[in-house]
Amino acid sequence: MDRRQWTAFYLSAPPRLPLASVFGHMINIDHITKIYGAISALDSLTLVIKQGEVFGLLGPNGAGKTTTIKILTTLSKPTGGRAAIGGHDVEKEPLAVKNIIGVAPQEINLDKELTAEQNLRVYGMLHRLDNLGRNIKDILELAGLSERSNHMVRDFSGGMQRRLLIARALLTKPNVLFLDEPTVGLDPQVRRQIWDLVRNLKENGTTVFLTTHYIEEAEALCTRVGILSRGRLIALGTPRELKGEVGGFVLEYQENGNTRYMLCRSREEAHSLSQSKKGPIIIRESNLEDVFIKLTGERIGPAE
Amino acid sequence: MFGYYPVFLREMMLFRRRFLRLGYFFSAMFAPLLYLLAFGLGLGHRISIAGGSYLDFLLPGLIAMSSMNNSYTWIATSLTVGRLHFRTFQVFIQSPVSPCAIVLGEVLAGMVRGLFASSMILLVGLFLGSGLYFMPLFIPALLLNCFLFASLGVLSGLRAKSHEDTATFSNFFILPMAFFGGTFFPIEELPRWLQFVIRILPLAHTNKLMRAKCMGPDCLLSLAVLVIFAVIFFVISVYLVRTYSE
Numbered sequence: 289m290d291r292r293q294w295t296a297f298y299l300s301a302p303p304r305l306p307l308a309s310v311f312g313h314m315i316n317i318d319h320i321t322k323i324y325g326a327i328s329a330l331d332s333l334t335l336v337i338k339q340g341e342v343f344g345l346l347g348p349n350g351a352g353k354t355t356t357i358k359i360l361t362t363l364s365k366p367t368g369g370r371a372a373i374g375g376h377d378v379e380k381e382p383l384a385v386k387n388i389i390g391v392a393p394q395e396i397n398l399d400k401e402l403t404a405e406q407n408l409r410v411y412g413m414l415h416r417l418d419n420l421g422r423n424i425k426d427i428l429e430l431a432g433l434s435e436r437s438n439h440m441v442r443d444f445s446g447g448m449q450r451r452l453l454i455a456r457a458l459l460t461k462p463n464v465l466f467l468d469e470p471t472v473g474l475d476p477q478v479r480r481q482i483w484d485l486v487r488n489l490k491e492n493g494t495t496v497f498l499t500t501h502y503i504e505e506a507e508a509l510c511t512r513v514g515i516l517s518r519g520r521l522i523a524l525g526t527p528r529e530l531k532g533e534v535g536g537f538v539l540e541y542q543e544n545g546n547t548r549y550m551l552c553r554s555r556e557e558a559h560s561l562s563q564s565k566k567g568p569i570i571i572r573e574s575n576l577e578d579v580f581i582k583l584t585g586e587r588i589g590p591a592e
Numbered sequence: 593m594f595g596y597y598p599v600f601l602r603e604m605m606l607f608r609r610r611f612l613r614l615g616y617f618f619s620a621m622f623a624p625l626l627y628l629l630a631f632g633l634g635l636g637h638r639i640s641i642a643g644g645s646y647l648d649f650l651l652p653g654l655i656a657m658s659s660m661n662n663s664y665t666w667i668a669t670s671l672t673v674g675r676l677h678f679r680t681f682q683v684f685i686q687s688p689v690s691p692c693a694i695v696l697g698e699v700l701a702g703m704v705r706g707l708f709a710s711s712m713i714l715l716v717g718l719f720l721g722s723g724l725y726f727m728p729l730f731i732p733a734l735l736l737n738c739f740l741f742a743s744l745g746v747l748s749g750l751r752a753k754s755h756e757d758t759a760t761f762s763n764f765f766i767l768p769m770a771f772f773g774g775t776f777f778p779i780e781e782l783p784r785w786l787q788f789v790i791r792i793l794p795l796a797h798t799n800k801l802m803r804a805k806c807m808g809p810d811c812l813l814s815l816a817v818l819v820i821f822a823v824i825f826f827v828i829s830v831y832l833v834r835t836y837s838e
Contacts, residue, residue: 395679399602
């Protein structure tokens with residue numbers, strides 16, 4: 289995707305930001321709790337996200353990432369606490385919130401029996417968009433789906449469906465874009481395209497809130513990440529800060545047939561520690577997965 | 593309020609898509625046509641009701657029944673599947689449209705389905721030689737009936753926990769009402785206690801209005817019953833959308 293195209297597209301966006309949020313915080317989450325029956329999905333989550341940030345919420349399946357997005361996008365009402373987007377309370381002013389957000393959920397909820405163009409048209413009309421035909425044409429071009437505009441979505445590949453889903457969320461030029469597991473199940477090439485898209489959005493000042501359990505995705509895209517485990521925020525900071533907190537380097541070695549990890553402050557420290565280990569060793573820079581393992585004793589990624 | 597239009601338009605786009613598959617169209621129209629042919633032709637010449645032929649009696653009843661079935665089933669199924677399986681309903685919730693507009697859009701779509709099915713039956717009935725007289729309240733009763741059962745469809749589509757739930761509801765509520773509500777025979781033939789039960793339910797009133805030769809006070813009562821049901825179902829549906837939470 290061409291950066292100039294994106295810039296042109298976004299410059300044509302009407303300024304719809306509430307003034308307060310331009311100078312303040314885009315997303316305000318204040319002690320949000322969500323309880324399903326006897327299970328606590330979110331436990332007093334508090335988080336502030338500034339305008340223009342690409343924020344990544346990381347955690348294993350069932351940590352509460354999707355629940356957080358559902359509450360912020362007015363799909364789910366919290367059991368306790370408050371949240372606001374662009375200064376609008378998600379429970380008290382849901383329509384104002386819906387006007388400035390775009391959502392690409394984890395499951396591809398396009399109408400598969402309608403064409404790409406029909407899907408976008410219905411969505412645009414729901415948002416009372418002007419110049420709908422023009423906007424649809426532009427967004428389909430940016431998503432690389434122009435030739436497919438009159439094809440039924442059912443016949444699209446998984447990657448094309450995902451691109452259309454994100455294009456739909458971008459059709460209204462939202463101030464805040466929510467991406468729930470945007471690259472799950474996609475091949476590496478499509479994943480890179482979506483990463484490029486998020487980077488372009490960042491440059492255009494769109495606030496992006498994404499969830500993922502791919503470590504490299506969070507490291508590649510996010511200005512800040514929060515790590516969620518069992519409904520609680522257990523770490524928050526830039527990827528560099530978080531890695532620095534646990535030590536910048538990792539020594540991997542074998543012991544009784546298992547891989548063990550040892551966190552070290554420096555490469556030299558890792559080196560000297562490795563002298564006493566038998567068998568193959570690896571010394572590498574630490575990543576967010578190491579942070580997570582250190583904090584919880586579990587892995588983030590899907591079980592292998 | 594004008595947000596109803598995209599909601600309605602989407603259902604119409606889907607309807608057109610299904611409609612283009614002819615198999616779907618025939619299976620949807622099969623049951624009422626079967627009733628019309630089997631009862632209308634089979635019993636039609638032997639029985640007369642209220643001085644007219646049986647076919648003349650049956651045709652408005654079948655129109656009321658299929659308008660009820662189609663208005664209800666299409667929307668109940670579409671909402672249940674869209675909400676629980678495809679999760680397309682969530683797009684409405686996350687869009688800046690009022691709950692009232694969402695319900696209105698879905699109800700209008702259900703009405704179109706109901707009216708479409710009714711007019712098909714009507715055409716076949718006329719072709720078979722029924723001398724259907726357009727009674728003064730035929731059209732208003734038909735419209736109210738479609739609105740009422742489409743609203744009920746929205747209601748049950750929002751409440752159902754699974755696709756089977758809407759089918760169960762249909763079997764225990766919609767189907768018995770179709771059989772006892774004056775579609776195939778006048779409800780006066782039924783035992784008194786059953787008549788009482790049937791008169792509480794809406795379909796009997798639709799049937800009565802569609803066959804009524806003039807507007808008497810009891811017609812106004814029936815109209816009032818239909819309006820009250822329609823308002824109740826619609827308001828509950830709007831409330832369910834407003835308080836929607838996963």
